[in-house]
Amino acid sequence: MFRKTWRWVGQFRRSNKNIGIHWPFIPEHLKLLCDDISYQLSHNTYELDEIAVRFHYRLVVIHPFANGNGRHARLITDEFLISLKKQHFLGASGRKRMYIEPLECGKNI
Numbered sequence: 176m177f178r179k180t181w182r183w184v185g186q187f188r189r190s191n192k193n194i195g196i197h198w199p200f201i202p203e204h205l206k207l208l209c210d211d212i213s214y215q216l217s218h219n220t221y222e223l224d225e226i227a228v229r230f231h232y233r234l235v236v237i238h239p240f241a242n243g244n245g246r247h248a249r250l251i252t253d254e255f256l257i258s259l260k261k262q263h264f265l266g267a268s269g270r271k272r273m274y275i276e277p278l279e280c281g282k283n284i
């Protein structure tokens with residue numbers, strides 16, 4: 176994912192997909208997401224697990240890359256929780272059905 180798997184590695188997508196926000200807004204929405212998560216952490220807006228779930232969901236909704244967004248969102252959320260709680264993201268076990276259903280039911284959070 177981070178090396179030579181894809182020529183465009185590390186670059187945001189430049190076309191729309193059937194999931195994900197309109198592509199020119201990706202950088203702006205990632206900044207908003209990071210600012211929101213930072214605020215939620217410093218103000219204890221939600222339990223840490225809920226902040227992580229919201230973070231994961233919004234990353235998937237933004238869908239920054241042409242491919243690998245599911246893997247990216249789980250990996251980054253895993254790192255996020257490990258850095259704060261020394262605990263893995265529940266959905267990161269590779270069992271896709273455990274997280275895809277809640278994603279489909281989600282609203283914009």
Ligand SMILES: Nc1ncnc2c1ncn2[C@@H]1O[C@H](COP(=O)(O)OP(=O)(O)O)[C@@H](O)[C@H]1O
Pocket residue numbers: 194235240241242243244245246247248275278279
């Ligand atoms: N119907 C759906 N509702 C919500 N999220 C979805 C849906 N279908 C796919 N996704 C999200 O998009 C990801 C697939 O996007 P993709 O960029 O191909 O990632 P990957 O290549 O890592 O699987 C899924 O893992 C999931 O996170």
Ligand SMILES: [Mg+2]
Pocket residue numbers: 242243244
């Ligand atoms: Mg894919």
